[in-house]
Amino acid sequence: MAKAPKDTLQLACIQIAVALLLLTQAKSTTEDTSALRPNDTVTSCIAGARSALLAFRAGLSDPANLLPSWKGGDCCRWKGVYCSNRTGHVVRLDLRGPGYRSGNESRQVLAGNISSSLLGLQHLQYLDLSYNGFDKIQIPEFIGSLHQLRYLDLSWSPFIGRIPPQLGNLSNLQYLNLGYNLYGTYSMDITWLSQLTSVEHLDMTGVNLSTIVHWLPVMNMLPTLKFLCLRACQLSDSPDSLQFSNLTSLETLDISGNDFQKRCTPNWFWDLTSLKHLEIAQNGFYGPFPDDIGNMTSIVELGLSENNLVGMIPSNMKNLCNLEILSSFANNINGSITELFHRLPRCSWNKLQVLFLPRSNLNGSLPTTTVQSLSNLHRLDLSDNELSGHVPLWIGELTMLTSLVLNANKFDGIIHEGHLSGLDMLDKLTLSDNSIAITVSPTWVPTFSLSSIELRSCQLGPKFPTWLRWQTRVYSLDISNTSINDMVPDWFWITASSVAYLNIQNNQITGVLPSTMEFMRGQAMDFSSNQFGGPIPKLPISLTYLDLSENNVLGPLPLDFGAPGLRTLILYDNMISGAIPSSLCKLQSLQLLDLSRNNLNGSITDCLVNDSSTNMTGLSIINLSLRDNNLSGDFPSLLQKCQDSSFLISDKISSLGLYQHGWGRSYHLCHS
Template identity: 45%
Template sequence: MAKATRSSIQCCHIVLIMIWILLAQYQIPISSVSVEPKGGGRSCIERERDALLSFKASIEDPSDVLSSWHIGQDCCRWRGVVCSNRTGHVVKLDLRNNFTNFNYDYYTDMINYKFRTLGGEINRSLLAIEHLNYLNLSYNDFGHKRIPEFIGSFKNMKYLDLSDAGFGGSIPPQLGNLTKLLYLDLSFNSLESADYVAWLPRLSSLKYLDMTEVNLSAAVDGVQAMSMLPASLRVLHLCDCNLNATYSSLPLYSSNLTSLVNLDLRYNYFHGPIPDGLLGNMTSLEELGLEFNDLIGMIPETLKNLHNLKVLNLAENQISGDIAELMKRLPPKIEELYLFGNNLTGSLPSWLQHMTSLRYLDLGYNSLSGHIPSWIGKLTNLRDLSLSFNHFVGIISENHFANLTRLEDLSLSGNSNLTMVVGPNWLPPFKLKYVDLSSCNLGPHFPTWIRSQTDMINLAMSNSGIANRLPDWVWNVISSVKYLDLSLNQINGVLPSTLEFLSAAYEINLNSNQFQGGVPQLPMSLRVLDLSNNSFTGTIPLSMCNQVQSLGILDLSHNRLLGQLPQCLTSRKSFRANPSDLTPIGSELSIVSFRNNSLSGEFPLFFRGCQYLNFLDLSYNKFYGSLPIWIGKRLPQLAILLLRSNMFSGYIPIQLAKLDYLHVLDLAHNNLSGTIAPSLVNFTAMTTVSSYRSYYIPDFISFFVVTKGQALDYYTMTMMSLMSSLDLSCNSLTGEIPQEIGGLATLKNLNLSTNRLIGDIPDGMGGLWSLESLDLSNNELYGEIPPTLSALTFLSYLNLSYNNLSGRIPSGQQLQTFDNPSIYEGNNDLCGPPISKNCSGDGTTLNYPLEHEDGNEMSSFYLSMGLGFAVGLWVVIGPLLFKRTWSATYFLFMDNICDKIYVFMVLNWARFIANIKKK
């Protein structure tokens, strides 16, 4: 998992390093785009020094990266400035952000990275540096400002890198004036094309072009311009450019890109089959990236004509057919083949063993079946083998790995019918770095061959049938592991009192085992800790005060922990151990779950410093006291707040409504009192779909929502986006339900049951158009059920029992589907289907509590009205029964006016009854 979820910052840094490799590999002459630093002798030219100082004056430099620009008069010695030894002119300006101290801590990395970025305005004074041929401003942040048009005036420019620099808006077409340009990188900005991109073909010398994440959807001539790119191009990256066309409409196959070596068209959502002539005469092509599109069918046979192709990435498409047929269509020199996330079927073909050049083979997430053949061990150059999440069966033995001496990455996870059987003394020929055998059958003993794998970075053996205790040697072997996942097994015993020796560990997941004893001391490097669903006992150790300084995810739920949290987590002075660092501890936490323990104490004060917290679950414990009003201010990112089944008391702070991203609020089963303030039911994220904000919550983090009469388990933030819930049930809340609650248009679960709420059910509840579950039972609500509830078309669960509701149960639309009388039980004055009590006019008299003084007078009125109606009816109907011509004329007349009479009578009868009830 950790391998697949590296931060975008790390990816960008890797790309930065790879650029220099690409320059050499694709024969882009480095000497032509950079000039050696000036070694001495001539000083920089004065007007160019003044231009640089003017440039610096307009730049924002929070960490003083350009501090050397204040030292001396020789600008050729300033940081990032290179002059020509021959002329003394400034020819190179390299001001990229070179922050490299990434440590898998997203928030800290982002703070440090942003602190070293340059921003502000790019001053036109640079135009005085006429001989500039190299400009690199990558990995900075210019606040979505446009790329200055004057950059197109540097007629000697050969290298221009503006990647990931925070530029926005349209790309200036003046860049087309840089006719000597060899290298152009505009990737990872917020750029979009203008109405046309005809300036691109004018860069006739270009060899490297990266426009990753540049939005080309608005360019009316985009497809045509792509087909007219200069023939000199060797590297073309158009990843995630919103080209969004059928593949046949992108005429790269008719272009003259015969020198192209690397082509990246990933994330463009091309749809349809890959046409036979797509790549035309690109016979020099070595790398082809088509990942994350919508390609269907089998790959074309003409693909085998690309004899130099070494890397083919077709991952995350809908390529279908037999894997054997696909392999026949591949060129012979393939070294890296990525086909995961497609619809391939069949078993591995025997002649795959002859593709001995393969170094990376990823066939994961398909529908491949059968046994894994032992001849796969003949692919002696394999470094990465992934067959995860298919339907492989049978046994995989040491014969499969006999000659895989270079193997570093092995993933067989998600094949639940695959069993690994090797001898207890087997010594593998490889040294693995990444191991993922989750959901394979490995147990009951921990695999002894792992003892030889001392270079592991990732080890995942989740749900693999391992039982009993872990061998003592395991802890030595995994001392360099960054990602450890042994969850969902039956491992028991006691962990070592300290795991601090796992100094490289970034994530430890031991959830759903049978570990006992106390929570150990943990390594300071740790960012993710999941010890949930075990049998850990005792109190949370004092050492946790140090661990939460760096933790981002902490899950200790479903254990037997008890007592109060350490004082450092409850004190008003919850700061780091270093007195000079006043950053509150826990400031990097994003996910915390203490669910289902016996922890006690007031609401932990150290959460005040958790500004990035978006998931907090303290439910099913013994926390007490009032809910602090600072939650709404100090936890601005909170998306899920679960405090169910504790002993919290007092009022619900109206400041909770300031939590703009709150999707799930569960305060049920506490001792809360007071009214539900109208301002409290104004949660932005429950009001509009557009307010949803995406967060990363890993699959192993779950939360419960009691909805539709049952507890449902939600495991990922993706599922959280489908659930918006407000549960205030089983408290002592009083007063009326505010009309404003109807504004929570995206709310799916509302439970206010078992309180002391009074008044009518608000008509405004008809605005809860997303509602699926509504429980208002066991309150003191009165009045009629509002007909607006019939408009809730998604409502599938309703409970209004045990209130004081009265009148006819509304029928029609959604309410018609609820035929269970128990949902209205305990409301003695309700009538009509589905309960057995009829309403007035349905055959029995409805006893409305008409409280007025003239009761006898009203009875006489009803009797007189009934007799008068009967006599009048006979006078009219009687003659019609005996005179046919009269009856025909009469009914013809009635047919013509029946609609008007019906509407008139119904409306006036309703007004009449309403007036009686008011008296």
Template identity: 40%
Template sequence: MDASAASMLWTLIIILAAAAAASSVHPPQQQSYGVGCIAAEWAALLSFKEGVMADPLRLLKTHGTVQETAAGGTASGAATGPAMSSSSTSATLSTGMISAKLDRTTLTPCVDSGNNLGGSGIAMPSFLGSLESLVYLNLSCINFFGEVPPQLGNLSRLSYLDVGSMYYSGQVFSSDLSWLGRLSSLKYLDMSGVNLSTVSDWAHVVNMLPNLRVLNLELCQLTRSNPPLLHSNLTVLEKLVLSANNFYGPLATDWFWGISTLKTLELEFCSLYGPLPDSLGNMTALQVLVMQDSNNITGMFPPTLKNLCNLQEVVFTQTNLGGDITEQMERLPKCAWDKLQAINLDATNMTGNIPVWLGNMTNLTDFSVSGNQLSGPVPLGLGALTKLTVLYLGQNNLTGIISEDHLANLRNMVILDLSYTYLKVVVGSTWTPPFKLIRAQLASCQLGPGFPALFKHQKGINYIDVSNAGIADAIPSWFWDEISYAFYVDMSHNQIDGELPAKLEAKTWQELHLNSNQLKGSIPKLLRNITKLDISRNSLSAPLPSDFQAPELAALVLFSNHIPGSVPLSICDLQSLAILDLSNNLLVGELPQCRVASLGISTLLLENNSLSGEFPSFLRSCTKITFLDLVRNNFHGSLPKWIGDLSSLVIFRLRSNMFSGQIPSEITELEDLQYLDLAKNNISGIIPQSLATLKRMSPENQDPRQTGLNGPFVQTSERFGEVMEFEWYDDSLFVAIKGRELPYSSQLKYMVSIDLSSNNLVGNLPEEVGSLIGLINLNLSFNQLTGNIPYQIGVLQSLESLDLSHNQLSGEIPQTLSNLTSLGELNLSYNNLSGRIPSGPQLNTLHTDDPASMYIGNTGLCGHPLPNNCSENETPHGHPIREGNNGWLTEMSFTLGIIVGFLLGLWLVFCALLFKKTWRIAYFRLFDNLYDRAYVFVVVSWALWFRKASASSST
């Protein structure tokens, strides 16, 4: 058997195996589209299965029988019993022998979706086009690759065709849909996820299918049909799904508004804009209207909407309808008020009050208007919506009280969102809620001061957010039992007191946020499934657990408590740990020496404890670490040279320890480093010269303020191996800038800083500092630096704070400092600087209360703002002639020399030509050819010299 035949047979095995698998789960139910699988054909499938002599994966295994069911006079069968395994089919399956009983001209394979059977590189089989009796074909979710075979156009009897690949979007394509026009019997067409970006006439092709009832072209990379379709022949179409395509253009001009038979119209993520057309009122059969997200739909619902008496769902989330919500909802057809089930108007820029007559829509199950600018109270009529399951009112300016009268009849409600409003929820302490919530979003509502009884009898709830809800009470014991199946619990930013239970029985928790409360005692025994635990800013006073048993824990945030003792060795067992924040506690001793490669930690914050020992050696294996903070501890010893191996490091803070030795030159290998703080240690030696390699501090072609992390707790696939987004845990870090320590939290991601102050550094300030154009803060004060201040420092346009005080710097202050238009703090005091103090618009605005303080302690300086005037012999700034500027002077002299020499030689030639006629004639013959070239040379040379001279004089 050749390769092509083997591939064909293998694909047929896949399809038929899928049919066997599907039939064992449920018999085909497609009779509404004229489809049925006759018993003889199912017998053929089973006969084919028996003909496969070798099946090592047992993919075709079934112990079932064919059962007959009557449906409209057509018998259909289903093999029952264990189904084919849905595991990957990339393993070898011998082709074996095919029974002669398989008659492909009468085969009607009811291939069901949901089977990942294709495998990489398996094309959709073209031989299916020879099965001319097919009326039903479903190849969706079989993970095929490549082109949809145009041979499918031979299946003239086909009534149902599904080649959708939503789960594998884009890997199946079609560049020509003309074959579809031959499927005149087609009633159901689903090509969702198939790349049709090159098919410009797609609308005209589907318009050739007059029997089509369902058309799904979602996520097909479609654009507007070219030429545009002006009239639709789809006179029986009931469902049209065109979501997630780019139809950028006015909504009202689309071709489908004239299809009066449509029951469902889905157009989300289509980049449409403009108002809804009046012709919408002609679609009187419409039940579902979905136009949410990435559509800039504006204005009021058209008056013709009143004709849609069958309307059940209206979804316009994240559009731009605007207007008063009462006026908009009054345009919904009153004849459909008893049929409407879902009204979703989230984030549509609406204002006004929720209409009082909302309770008249008695069949409403989903009412969502969050993220608008609604105000006023929630009407009591809401309590009449007994079928309501989803209520989203969050992120509005609603006021007033939500009482038991609002909630008493909402027995079916499972999702309640009142978050970030001004609503106060008032229910009695003995009140029993009639509903069983799955999700409760009540952040920033007023639920307290007592613990809310709203959560009684809510076992099964999986998401709770009652942060900043005014709760000033202990957590009752019943609460822990009620939320034992929740995966997300946030009770942060309240005044909850008392102690946490020693052991929590919850088994499903993934995130528990209790930060910013008044909790005391110890950390409970951690839950095995928990991934994030935040109990920061409380009053916990017991040591850390000696035995961490939370293998999935990714973030442990306990800063600003009173936790004593040492960091236990068991912390090394948390191999999923990415974030550890134990700052501002009472921890002592050395950090545990975890095994090499045992931790994948990316953020380690230990500031303000009493930890000791040398630089933690276990960090050498933490190559994914981006944020390391050991500030205000008792660490000592030298910084290791392997610090350069921590290639992902962005923020590196070692301030206020007892580190000594030199700054290893390897630190400049950290290309991502944007924040370096080694201040207040005993570090000596010189500043590494290769500062230019710190590429994160010298960004090119971008605003340096936009560089840096998206927050130290945001990990991406590039840094952590998988997408894991951790919000900022509100840990404020103090940054020494502008002469004082200022708290930074989320804004730290924009800080580009070098602080080496209060050490024993010697030598010159490297000129390479001029390459760090992203620097916002540079502090080298209280060292023993010598030499001149490099004039290149004037290039640092983003610099806001420069402190070089208390060193032994000499020479003049470079005039280039006047170029630093962002500078808000300058301190050059107590050095050996001399000469005239430069001036400039920005420099003259600094320290207006005491400007002399910036220069005090430099006896050789003169001029404003110091009292000693400069003598007439003092070199004026603006024309600096000193070693630092010799480069540009030499370059200018060289250029002038070339020009003068050229002109002198040219005049000598002219003088010779006056006395030699033959030379004169030869010269003018060449002159025409050389004139233009010489002219361009002179002009360009002059322009280059003038530009460089101007730039140098301005610095």
């Protein structure tokens, strides 16, 4: 072989050296995003980055002291701050809040202003400020100058105002979530989105895009898009088709909650046959279920709920061999449940996880045997239909089932241990408003642990259902109108201690309310139309609703009700006696109070006289009934601050107070 000329070898060496130099430079401009934990060994962060973070921290409100670690020289050890393990540059700032906020949790967030000092973090690739409390401020324009950003999450914070088009400068962005800022963000021009040519995940849920007509061509300029969510964006136009689709990588599309008001077919999204997740609920689509569904052979999750689709699902759904979730709530299928089961794709029978078909006008009986085992079904909801017959025994073979919801149908017959013993994973059982008798052995111990039990109007009695004893994590329990004629067992109050929503009304349950009731977690409790006796104990501190009407409760009203947030107190048709105590004045959230048909006597308490510490301006009573008691005296000061109220009281109470306060024309007394 002939030797290569010397000049040629030198040129080759130079080219290799240049290539290596360029590769090194390319690596140096892309920071290593491997996260460093605070205890990892690393060179201290860049001084300029530390100063930028401290300036950013100074503009924040942090009432819960979520950032106590933000001190000292090495910012790479601070909470939520991650540095490159090679250069020390801050490449990731993750200050995501704790998630959905309610009550005291709303204080466990960051708020205040977002300082432009973040521009000092020019190597930042990841910024997450979601689930915080940046109320009533706009998304800062300067974020569009953080050119290295690949990941930006500003959801659930909640920002207001215009989405800054400067975000279009983030050409490296792969993930963008601006959704769920519920105070109101909007955009009147989304052409800036077309510049995000690397974006794969785009979520703009709830952003007002009502003025945008040609939104689809903009999205079609994003060839790398895999996830697109435009839920509840007030869009009104859904084109029939795209002349040329760039959305060949799109796997998830959610355009639910808009206002398209057109036939379900033709529509541009039916051409995206590579979609795995399609959610088009609540869009005003109408007409028959389209045959185009059968072309979506990659589909895993199909959401069609709350449109105006009519007729049976198409027979070519047999092609959907990857289907795991089918949701078609509140469409008018108007056909046989057996026929629907036969049209589900047999090739995905063992993959199906969710079958959600309430309010679909389905009729007939469930098939006595399934075509194949629904071995992976997690959620079955066929509620609010016209289904009849017995609940088949194969329900008990759905060993992965966590939610069984069959309420508001016409099922009859018996459910026994064979239906339930195999459901180890069951978390929610809803069978209300059927003619079902649940007949199990009194010694049966369920293998499941339920958080929600809804059995209204089923046949459980006459004995108290002992299997409830083993349900110790129930949050919602409804066994009203279930033909129980028995004394409430002591163990039941232990089971009920964790229940927030408890309804046992319209039975013949005897016994007394427990003295430990104040330690229960109840928020709403209905014991009405039973045979409970004894006095009213101190109530749970979180209680807002209590109905004890039509029982045999006796004795005086409590001197301490507890439950400072109580809004509704219904005690009519009992044997409560004595005077109305001043403790009633402390229930400043109370809006409805019914003490009628009891044995109360004396005058109504006068809060101004009997409890000088009570803030009378805080009373909120709107509806009050005191009739059929033995009350007497003048119209009380207790009620003279309730300017928006209507009263139903005894004819022994003087109405003079009403007219003295100018209520003679606005309100009337219903005399007993």
